[in-house]
Amino acid sequence: xxxxxxxxxxxxxxxxxxxxxxxxxxxxxxxxxxxxxxxxxxxxxxxxxxxxxxxxxxxxxxxxxxxxxxxxxxxxxxxxxxxxxxxxxxxxxxxxxxxxxxxxxxxxxxxxxxxxxxxxxxxxxxxxxxxxxxxxxxxxxxxxxxxxxxxxxxxxxxxxxxxxxxxxxxxxxxxxxxxxxxxxxxxx
Numbered sequence: 001x002x003x004x005x006x007x008x009x010x011x012x013x014x015x016x017x018x019x020x021x022x023x024x025x026x027x028x029x030x031x032x033x034x035x036x037x038x039x040x041x042x043x044x045x046x047x048x049x050x051x052x053x054x055x056x057x058x059x060x061x062x063x064x065x066x067x068x069x070x071x072x073x074x075x076x077x078x079x080x081x082x083x084x085x086x087x088x089x090x091x092x093x094x095x096x097x098x099x100x101x102x103x104x105x106x107x108x109x110x111x112x113x114x115x116x117x118x119x120x121x122x123x124x125x126x127x128x129x130x131x132x133x134x135x136x137x138x139x140x141x142x143x144x145x146x147x148x149x150x151x152x153x154x155x156x157x158x159x160x161x162x163x164x165x166x167x168x169x170x171x172x173x174x175x176x177x178x179x180x181x182x183x184x185x186x187x188x
Contacts, residue, residue, distance in 0.1 A: 023180075027116050029063035030144055030175040030185075038186035040107040048097030051152070055101045058172075068170030069099040069130075069150040094128075094167040096154025103173065104145045110188050113179030115141050120148070122171040129153040130169040137175070144175050 036042065036057065044053035044067070051071040058064040072095050109115070118136045130152040137144050150169045179185055 025178055026181045027176060027178045030177050031062045032057040032065050033062035034186055035104060035107065035144070040104045040186075041102070042104070043102045044099060046097055046099045048095060050095035051097030051099065053099035053101065053150075055103065063174060065103065065173040066170065067101050067103075067148050067150070067173060068168060069097065069152055070166045070168045071095050071097045071152045072166060094152060094155050096152050098149065098151040101148040101150070102145075103148065104143075107143065107145055109142045109144065109177060109179070109185050111179060111183035111185060113142065113177050113183070113185035115139055115144055116176040116178040118146070118176075119174040120171060121173075124169045124171075125167070128167045128169055129155055130167075132169065132171065144177070146173070148173070 032040075032042075042055045042057075042065070044055040046053040046069065048071065051069055054066070054068050054070075056066050058066055115137045117139060120132075120134055120136060122132055124130060130150065132148060132150045134146060134148045136146045148171075152167050152169050177185055
């Protein structure tokens with residue numbers, strides 16, 4: 001008879017939890033909604049009144065934090081298509097800006113939980129010039145606090161039509177934690 005190891009791994013933590021195993025550890029994604037409910041703070045600030053910075057827990061997946069800087073694009077000037085006889089073309093200027101996103105400043109995991117891993121995935125449109133830098137929590141520490149900085153460069157561009165009104169830069173953050181089974185990582 002062949003043993004299915006994936007079945008053993010899936011059932012084992014549940015069995016150990018029910019049997020009262022106090023030395024067992026679990027690894028699981030950090031639930032940002034639960035952290036905020038337990039007092040964790042999320043903030044986002046922008047240095048420009050033409051840009052909006054947001055840090056939000058994903059509606060579909062509370063283990064995913066969406067971080068975004070959205071800057072306005074001013075469409076101006078005459079229709080340049082008359083020169084080439086093609087579609088409507090305008091001069092567009094992206095305002096540019098910077099944002100700082102402080103995620104869970106000062107928040108500490110409880111009951112022996114630590115950060116197991118962190119994933120930051122950038123999601124920026126190829127036409128947007130900008131970047132990001134981040135200070136992510138180290139593995140093994142008990143603080144999931146981090147800072148993400150985003151920027152969108154000011155730049156002139158030619159746009160077809162008037163459909164594009166914002167230049168966006170951002171990404172998603174996920175944190176995995178590890179700790180004793182049966183213990184609350186957010187409250188003592």
